[in-house]
Amino acid sequence: MILYLGRRLLGVAGILLAICAITFTIFYLLPNDPAAAACGKTCSPERLVEVKAAMGLDKPVWEQFFVYLLGIFAGRDYGSGASATHCGFPCLGYSYEYSLPVWDLLVDRLPVSVSLAIGSAVLWLVLGLGAGITSALRKNTVVDKILTVLSVGAASLPVYFTSIMLIWGVVRTAGLLPYPAYHNLTDNPLSWASNLLLPWTALALLYAAQYARQSRTSMIEAMAEPYIRTARAKGMPALTVTVKHGLRSGMTPILTIFGMDLGGLLAGAVITESIFGLPGIGRLFYDGLLRSDQPVILGVTLLAAFFIVVANLLVDVLYAYVDPRVRY
Amino acid sequence: MNRRTQTALAAAIAAALTLGLGACGSKDKSDSGSGDTAAASSTKGPGADTGTAVGGTPVKGGTLTVLTNQDFAHLDPARNWTLPQMDFGTRLIYRTLVTFKAEPGDAGNQIVPDLATDTGRPSDGGKTWSFTLRDGLKYEDGSPIKSSDIKYNVERSFSPDLTGGPDYAAQYLAGGENYKGPLTGEHLASIETPDDRTIVFRLKRPVAEFAYTATLPTFAPVPPAQEKGTQYDMRPFSSGPYKIESYDRGKQLVLVRNTNWDPSSDPIRKAYPDKIVVTQGLKGGQVDDRIIASDGADASAIEMPWMRPESVAKVLPKADVKARMVAERTGCTDSLYLNTSKAPFDDPKVREAVMWAVDREAQVTAFGGPAIADVATSFLPPSLTGGVKADPLKIPAAGDAAKAKDLLKAAGKTDLKVSLTVSLGDKTRGEAIQQSLSKAGIQVTVNTVDPSAFTDTLGDAKAAPELTINGWCPDYPSGATFLPFLFDGRTIKDKGNQGNYSQFRDQATMDEMDRIAALPDVNEANEAWKKLDEALLQKAPAVPLMWQRRALLVGTNVAGAFGAPGYAGMIDMATVGLKDPAKSQG
Numbered sequence: 001m002i003l004y005l006g007r008r009l010l011g012v013a014g015i016l017l018a019i020c021a022i023t024f025t026i027f028y029l030l031p032n033d034p035a036a037a038a039c040g041k042t043c044s045p046e047r048l049v050e051v052k053a054a055m056g057l058d059k060p061v062w063e064q065f066f067v068y069l070l071g072i073f074a075g076r077d078y079g080s081g082a083s084a085t086h087c088g089f090p091c092l093g094y095s096y097e098y099s100l101p102v103w104d105l106l107v108d109r110l111p112v113s114v115s116l117a118i119g120s121a122v123l124w125l126v127l128g129l130g131a132g133i134t135s136a137l138r139k140n141t142v143v144d145k146i147l148t149v150l151s152v153g154a155a156s157l158p159v160y161f162t163s164i165m166l167i168w169g170v171v172r173t174a175g176l177l178p179y180p181a182y183h184n185l186t187d188n189p190l191s192w193a194s195n196l197l198l199p200w201t202a203l204a205l206l207y208a209a210q211y212a213r214q215s216r217t218s219m220i221e222a223m224a225e226p227y228i229r230t231a232r233a234k235g236m237p238a239l240t241v242t243v244k245h246g247l248r249s250g251m252t253p254i255l256t257i258f259g260m261d262l263g264g265l266l267a268g269a270v271i272t273e274s275i276f277g278l279p280g281i282g283r284l285f286y287d288g289l290l291r292s293d294q295p296v297i298l299g300v301t302l303l304a305a306f307f308i309v310v311a312n313l314l315v316d317v318l319y320a321y322v323d324p325r326v327r328y
Numbered sequence: 329m330n331r332r333t334q335t336a337l338a339a340a341i342a343a344a345l346t347l348g349l350g351a352c353g354s355k356d357k358s359d360s361g362s363g364d365t366a367a368a369s370s371t372k373g374p375g376a377d378t379g380t381a382v383g384g385t386p387v388k389g390g391t392l393t394v395l396t397n398q399d400f401a402h403l404d405p406a407r408n409w410t411l412p413q414m415d416f417g418t419r420l421i422y423r424t425l426v427t428f429k430a431e432p433g434d435a436g437n438q439i440v441p442d443l444a445t446d447t448g449r450p451s452d453g454g455k456t457w458s459f460t461l462r463d464g465l466k467y468e469d470g471s472p473i474k475s476s477d478i479k480y481n482v483e484r485s486f487s488p489d490l491t492g493g494p495d496y497a498a499q500y501l502a503g504g505e506n507y508k509g510p511l512t513g514e515h516l517a518s519i520e521t522p523d524d525r526t527i528v529f530r531l532k533r534p535v536a537e538f539a540y541t542a543t544l545p546t547f548a549p550v551p552p553a554q555e556k557g558t559q560y561d562m563r564p565f566s567s568g569p570y571k572i573e574s575y576d577r578g579k580q581l582v583l584v585r586n587t588n589w590d591p592s593s594d595p596i597r598k599a600y601p602d603k604i605v606v607t608q609g610l611k612g613g614q615v616d617d618r619i620i621a622s623d624g625a626d627a628s629a630i631e632m633p634w635m636r637p638e639s640v641a642k643v644l645p646k647a648d649v650k651a652r653m654v655a656e657r658t659g660c661t662d663s664l665y666l667n668t669s670k671a672p673f674d675d676p677k678v679r680e681a682v683m684w685a686v687d688r689e690a691q692v693t694a695f696g697g698p699a700i701a702d703v704a705t706s707f708l709p710p711s712l713t714g715g716v717k718a719d720p721l722k723i724p725a726a727g728d729a730a731k732a733k734d735l736l737k738a739a740g741k742t743d744l745k746v747s748l749t750v751s752l753g754d755k756t757r758g759e760a761i762q763q764s765l766s767k768a769g770i771q772v773t774v775n776t777v778d779p780s781a782f783t784d785t786l787g788d789a790k791a792a793p794e795l796t797i798n799g800w801c802p803d804y805p806s807g808a809t810f811l812p813f814l815f816d817g818r819t820i821k822d823k824g825n826q827g828n829y830s831q832f833r834d835q836a837t838m839d840e841m842d843r844i845a846a847l848p849d850v851n852e853a854n855e856a857w858k859k860l861d862e863a864l865l866q867k868a869p870a871v872p873l874m875w876q877r878r879a880l881l882v883g884t885n886v887a888g889a890f891g892a893p894g895y896a897g898m899i900d901m902a903t904v905g906l907k908d909p910a911k912s913q914g
Contacts, residue, residue, distance in 0.1 A: 038491040050488035050508060085557055098577050099558035172617060179618055277610040279579045
């Protein structure tokens with residue numbers, strides 16, 4: 001197991017390095033010039049050269065990449081003279097737009113995205129698995145058919161549509177909730193939850209539908225296995241058969257997709273955060289894209305990659321516990 | 329200077345762009361908007377043209393909320409050059425040597441002394457400008473504001489680390505060519521501070537309107553002890569009525585009173601609210617909806633991004649909501665540029681025909697109607713022509729197709745086929761041009777380009793389209809920040825052209841521009857710019873189309889709100905406040 005983990009962690013580092021290199025190269029090849037954007041409207045060629053040098057963009061791409069990589073571990077100094085500032089470990093660069101270390105921005109925005117991801121994950125797991133398992137256990141009944149129609153319907157609604165409809169219906173028309181804004185969990189848990197309720201719902205509806213479809217299929221397959229018949233035959237209570245034998249084996253594929261989905265969401269839900277005005281990682285990424293804020297885009301990309309590969313690793317490790325046949 | 333590609337739809341599509349990047353359109357200045365008061369009574373909101381403020385006079389106290397879709401690009405005074413920030417920074421957090429009067433209508437274009445005792449004393453034929461600071465000026469910590477602190481900030485604007493700010497100091501100050509700012513310990517000899525209250529600027533050439541230049545945030549004080557390089561953006565040290573209590577970038581900025589600001593030293597800023605909370609990162613459309621509804625804290629809120637075109641239908645039919653709309657002219661002129669470097673628009677007769685053929689009323693309609701735009705009759709907006717609309721050509725607003733046809737016949741050019749390239753959001757306006765020119769017998773193909781690629785497309789001199797729609801805004805009310813950027817042939821580059829989209833190269837025009845730039849008297853210069861504007865209209869390198877208005881909504885509890893002509897129609901932060909502070913929250 002330890003050997004396996006070590007091998008996988010090395011793989012994670014390799015993947016992150018590759019993603020970093022690819023993103024860096026793409027930016028280098030793009031025609032837009034961050035120095036020109038920073039320099040402003042009537043930038044003279046001489047001034048542009050100075051600004052390029054001040055931003056470190058005058059160096060060859062490999063050197064910029066090396067400096068960036070080294071900076072992650074050893075930190076970097078930005079600016080000159082009196083304005084010089086140190087960006088400490090882990091230095092993911094300095095945002096052109098915000099004049100702040102990217103790491104600080106990520107740490108600042110992360111609670112919003114984590115709140116959004118975890119909250120909606122709980123909601124979609126409850127809704128999705130509940131509907132999926134109910135459908136599977138009541139296969140081909142009216143209940144199954146209604147749930148199938150509902151989940152296919154929900155899965156086909158894009159998140160921006162559900163978000164806008166929720167705001168229109170719940171906030172603007174009914175006035176049940178205020179326009180969403182992020183409140184810290186530690187400051188006021190109630191307003192944290194009530195402000196996140198709509199974004200949670202919007203995301204959860206989309207995911208729950210997929211999970212309902214997926215869990216229905218795996219549950220039906222699991223419940224058709226011979227060992228379930230055996231368990232039933234030896235007189236085991238129905239609940240124990242379903243939960244202990246059916247669910248446990250039926251959930252392995254769900255665990256895989258859950259790992260990927262949660263990993264992706266932790267690094268920001270761009271559309272949901274933008275529509276609900278939540279200052280999370282997704283919104284940071286979106287603003288970074290609009291303003292060609294390369295260090296921010298690179299930082300968020302790395303963070304997203306990190307979450308996804310780590311979530312995958314965790315899922316693989318968890319497999320061993322969920323499915324006793326799996327051994328590392 | 330600012331090249332603008334703004335359009336109704338572009339604003340809608342590029343929701344988030346309206347404040348930051350889209351601040352194309354943004355750091356522009358000025359326009360009085362008092363030229364057509366006859367039309368005002370029927371279509372304009374109270375803040376537009378009528379010289380009054382929405383909500384009457386505010387009462388001191390309470391919390392004013394500002395709703396916006398984005399964060400500020402820069403609040404550091406050396407880097408602040410886009411519009412909402414310039415109004416916000418110079419009216420609330422830091423003072424400049426000179427500033428604009430905080431009054432609606434024409435008066436708002438006038439400059440008044442701010443930190444200085446007067447609007448500057450020129451000598452040496454306009455090559456040297458001296459300012460004296462008022463007595464007893466203090467920063468937020470009670471320490472005195474010194475003339476050397478203004479010198480320091482002007483020097484900071486040269487630093488390659490502190491980018492994005494106005495570059496007029498670099499253009500005008502003697503010896504600025506190789507200067508790289510004070511962060512490396514070097515100082516600029518052409519700014520002298522003989523004592524703590526006097527500052528003297530020595531310029532490369534006479535600059536008649538330098539007093540206007542001194543309204544820019546570059547001319548605000550920054551004490552060297554507070555220098556934090558790029559981090560200064562996070563917490564500019566206050567010399568104005570408010571200081572920053574907290575700033576969570578992209579989320580919220582909270583301003584509270586600067587108790588060391590002395591109202592008796594500041595005749596401009598009224599500083600009504602006790603606290604100002606800027607809520608950032610909201611979705612554009614929701615900002616309008618919230619202010620229209622005016623529930624709870626939103627009743628005491630104003631908006632920073634433009635009201636979105638789709639909100640027009642929710643606002644204009646409701647008298648109570650319409651009464652809460654401010655719509656001052658932006659001071660920018662949108663024009664149809666004719667590429668004079670190649671056929672058929674190298675022929676002045678053909679250009680004149682287009683001038684007569686274009687239906688400018690249709691442009692206003694396509695943009696959203698007369699509540700948010702006016703027909704333009706000259707390149708220079710009314711703010712640069714003494715508050716009145718100049719209309720030397722007297723062409724009907726709906727155009728005259730018959731006359732255009734005659735002109736084309738006289739030129740021997742019939743059956744013309746040309747292409748018009750517009751930014752994606754300008755498609756409807758492009759089609760309106762297509763329609764009006766077809767009546768005169770000119771066939772137009774409309775090509776749309778994504779806003780992100782639009783500037784590059786126009787900037788390529790060789791591949792530039794025959795026709796295009798674009799806008800220009802002056803930096804301050806002076807023809808010097810307008811016509812040379814649009815029609816000086818020497819500014820044409822192979823790539824990256826900004827402004828002279830007509831590629832107009834006319835020796836007489838350039839000679840006249842040089843003559844005017846050298847005039848030491850600002851009034852004489854302004855008169856000369858007006859004459860040159862008339863001459864240019866005759867030569868028709870472009871067709872002025874319309875003057876946009878900046879539509880902004882305010883909540884039901886907001887008072888003293890009007891579009892500041894000096895800040896391109898942004899709500900003047902110097903005078904805005906609340907009707908009933910007790911009703912505000914937070």
